Amino acid sequence: MGTATSSGAAIRHTQSSGIARRFVESKLASADITINGGRPFDPWVLDDRFYDRVFWQGTLGLGEAYVEGWWECEALDQFFHRILSSGLAKATQWSFAELANILQARFFNLQNLSRAWQVGEQHYDVGNDLYRRMLDSRLVYTCAYWQNARTLDEAQEAKLDLVCRKIGLRASDHILDIGCGWGSFAKYAAENYGAAVDGITISKKQIALGNTLCRGLPVDLKLMDYRMLNQTYDHIVSLGMFEHVGEKNYRTYFETAARSLKDDGLFLLHTMGSGETFHTGDPWLMKHIFPNGMVPSINQIGKAIEGLFVIEDLHNFGADYDRTLMQWFRNFDRTWSEIEANYPEDFYRKWKYYLLSLAGVFRARHVHLWQIVLSKRGVRGGYTRPE
Numbered sequence: 001m002g003t004a005t006s007s008g009a010a011i012r013h014t015q016s017s018g019i020a021r022r023f024v025e026s027k028l029a030s031a032d033i034t035i036n037g038g039r040p041f042d043p044w045v046l047d048d049r050f051y052d053r054v055f056w057q058g059t060l061g062l063g064e065a066y067v068e069g070w071w072e073c074e075a076l077d078q079f080f081h082r083i084l085s086s087g088l089a090k091a092t093q094w095s096f097a098e099l100a101n102i103l104q105a106r107f108f109n110l111q112n113l114s115r116a117w118q119v120g121e122q123h124y125d126v127g128n129d130l131y132r133r134m135l136d137s138r139l140v141y142t143c144a145y146w147q148n149a150r151t152l153d154e155a156q157e158a159k160l161d162l163v164c165r166k167i168g169l170r171a172s173d174h175i176l177d178i179g180c181g182w183g184s185f186a187k188y189a190a191e192n193y194g195a196a197v198d199g200i201t202i203s204k205k206q207i208a209l210g211n212t213l214c215r216g217l218p219v220d221l222k223l224m225d226y227r228m229l230n231q232t233y234d235h236i237v238s239l240g241m242f243e244h245v246g247e248k249n250y251r252t253y254f255e256t257a258a259r260s261l262k263d264d265g266l267f268l269l270h271t272m273g274s275g276e277t278f279h280t281g282d283p284w285l286m287k288h289i290f291p292n293g294m295v296p297s298i299n300q301i302g303k304a305i306e307g308l309f310v311i312e313d314l315h316n317f318g319a320d321y322d323r324t325l326m327q328w329f330r331n332f333d334r335t336w337s338e339i340e341a342n343y344p345e346d347f348y349r350k351w352k353y354y355l356l357s358l359a360g361v362f363r364a365r366h367v368h369l370w371q372i373v374l375s376k377r378g379v380r381g382g383y384t385r386p387e
Contacts, residue, residue, distance in 0.1 A: 017048060020055035031086035033079065040075035041082055047071070063284030063357075067349045076353060077326065080360025116225050117202050118291045119244050124181075124203035127342060130351075131182070133335035134328050139182040139213075142240035142270060143321040143369045152327045155320070160188040163237055165386040166313070166373055167266045169193045173234040176200075176260060178226050179241020183210035183219060190217040198233070200224040226256055235265045242271040243293050247279055250296070250304035258308045258376060267309065267374040271296065272367055273318070289354050295367055309374035312383035318368035325359040 025035055034042050045051075047070035053061035065071055073079050135141055136156045144155035145162055163185065169175070171194030177186050180199025183206075189195045196218035201207060202225060210221045226245075236257055245253045257267050277297040280286070286293055305311070332355065336348055361367050373383060 017052055020051040021048075024051050024054050027088060028083075031082045031088045033082055041073065041078035043071050043073045043079060045071050058283065060283035060287065063288065063353055066353050067288075067346050069349070076356035077322075077359040077363065080357045081363045082360075084361060084364035084366040116244070116292075119293065120202035120204070120206075122291050123289060124201070125205045127339070128182075128205050128209050129339045129342060130332075133339065134332040138184040138188065139209075140184040141181050143317070144324045144327075145317060146320045146323050147317075152324070152331075155324070156184075157188070160185055161192070162386070163239065163268055163270070163371070164189055164193055166371065167235040167237065167268050169195055169235065171195060174198070175235045175237065176229070176231075176233040178229075178236065178238035178257070179244075180206075180210065180221055181240075182206050183214045183221050185237060185239060186210075186219045186221065187214050187217060190214070190219050198222070198231070200226065200229070226253060229256055229260050232260055232262055233265065234262055236261050236267040237270070238268070239270040240272075242269060243295055244290070246292060246294060247296070247300060250300060254304050254308050261376060263376055265376070266312070266379075269301075269370075269372045269374065271370055271372075272321075273298065273301075273316075273370040274367055275365075285354070288350060298370075301372070305374065309376060310378045311372060312375050312379055313371075313373040313385050315371040315385065316368050317371075318362055318365065321362040321367075321369050322359050325355050325362065329355040329359070 028035060028043075036042070036044050047065075050065050050070045053065050053070070055061075057064070066073075066076075131139060131141065136144075136152045138153070138156055138160070140156040140160065143159070144152060145159035146155045147158065149155035149158050167175075169189060173193075174196045175189065175198070177197055177199040180186055180197075180201050181203075183199055186197035186199045189197050197220070199210070199219065199221040201210075201221065201223065204223060207221055207223045211219075214221065226241075238257075242253070261267055272295045274295045274297045277299050278294065281290065281292075281294040329352065332351060340348070358367075362369075373385075375383070
């Protein structure tokens with residue numbers, strides 16, 4: 001009886017693999033991607049279990065199979081660009097992993113006050129040695145502005161200066177940075193505009209290094225969730241933090257910002273944005289990179305700010321994120337040998353997949369980068385975006 005059961009299981013597995021293989025091959029072929037083909041974006045399957053895993057688990061299985069070495073691809077960024085540009089991601093049915101995420105997000109607040117700290121511990125506290133090698137000299141971990149820049153340092157300074165000019169920053173201003181990271185914006189605003197800056201983050205390692213880097217400046221970085229704010233400011237900026245807030249908390253986030261902003265102040269929100277409304281994030285990214293993260297749509301932001309803010313300006317430079325991510329990967333790849341001993345064995349493949357897959361996503365214009373300037377009562381005479 002045991003032999004018969006084992007044989008039956010083997011037969012079922014073989015049949016399942018055949019169906020899964022044909023499914024995966026046909027879907028990729030619709031994006032002009034050939035498994036074991038000869039182009040940089042063609043994936044090479046090194047373990048046939050890859051097919052079942054992708055068939056049943058979707059993007060979660062695709063990412064985990066890559067990290068575990070089940071498949072390889074010379075140009076992951078090009079692979080994902082082709083998938084998204086072809087509409088394949090939209091045409092493919094949800095996997096069980098994606099449905100589980102949707103149900104979780106529907107019934108639970110995945111970014112409540114107790115869970116909000118998870119992304120700090122898992123992602124931002126992963127290691128300052130990594131970020132100091134991967135990022136620019138100021139440690140700016142958000143999309144750079146490449147319009148007139150040649151290097152990552154130049155592009156990140158251009159972005160920081162653009163933010164200062166968009167809010168009309170003056171030396172007498174006391175401003176708030178929600179999600180301050182290692183204090184890159186706070187330090188720039190204090191050094192170049194003479195402003196006083198309070199910054200908050202949920203990462204212990206960011207606070208420790210950030211306060212060291214900002215020593216001697218009118219900068220105060222605190223370990224704090226945005227819901228605990230109880231002070232008013234001339235202006236507020238939030239650069240690359242809103243992706244961790246979650247749909248169930250959008251209204252609370254903007255109510256907190258409105259309460260913390262003086263009536264004549266401006267709030268600049270810098271966030272990734274989706275062209276479609278979703279209620280959860282990608283399963284692989286949520287599990288392995290950004291726990292509980294999700295990208296908002298304009299519809300979700302619009303509903304959350306209703307009656308609180310006026311949209312004065314919306315600037316989309318999402319194509320610049322492709323170039324930023326590719327430079328981050330080059331920095332990471334070039335210096336990996338210096339820090340390799342500090343990280344788990346699978347970390348390099350995980351981080352490579354994260355950076356290059358997102359580069360492909362932004363290249364396909366599937367996700368955007370928005371800078372939205374908000375006022376509480378409307379700027380008298382109208383708002384003019386600085387050049």
